[in-house]
Amino acid sequence: QVQLVESGGGLVQPGGSLRLSCAASGSIFGYVMGWYRQAPGNLRELVARIFSGGSTNYADSAKGRFTISRDNAKNTVYLQMNSLKPEDTAVYFCNLVKGTTNYWGQGTQVTVSS
Numbered sequence: 001q002v003q004l005v006e007s008g009g010g011l012v013q014p015g016g017s018l019r020l021s022c023a024a025s026g027s028i029f030g031y032v033m034g035w036y037r038q039a040p041g042n043l044r045e046l047v048a049r050i051f052s053g054g055s056t057n058y059a060d061s062a063k064g065r066f067t068i069s070r071d072n073a074k075n076t077v078y079l080q081m082n083s084l085k086p087e088d089t090a091v092y093f094c095n096l097v098k099g100t101t102n103y104w105g106q107g108t109q110v111t112v113s114s
Helices: none
Strands: 004-007 010-012 018-024 032-038 045-050 056-058 066-071 076-081 090-098 101-104 108-112
Touching: 004 090, 018 032, 018 090, 018 108, 032 066, 032 076, 045 066, 045 076, 056 066
Parallel strands: 010 108
Antiparallel strands: 004 018, 018 076, 032 045, 032 090, 045 056, 066 076, 090 101, 090 108
16 A cells, blocks of 8 residues: 655745645655646546656646656655646646556645736
8 A cells, every 4th residue: 555645735826836745655666656636627637747767748738837756765756836827726636556556645735826
């Protein structure tokens, strides 16, 4: 069993930045890690994903503004979010894929509003 704990969400003005962190209870080495988000009334959607070798992919909405990274020594994955927009408002979830099992954190709220 893997526990994932997100932090770093909050209220930010449009154009601002936030850095989300996801701490895992065990090693993340070798696993795909991702950030997803879910706004009210919407399905959960992929924001960014990072593979064990460090390669990444992003949703079109995140490209050029968000950066996902990982620190295997700290068992932590990050999401740096810049130039935030009101439409980025959502609960952000950390994800770890281990074999055929998906593990999720409890989520952290990001609200972009003036």
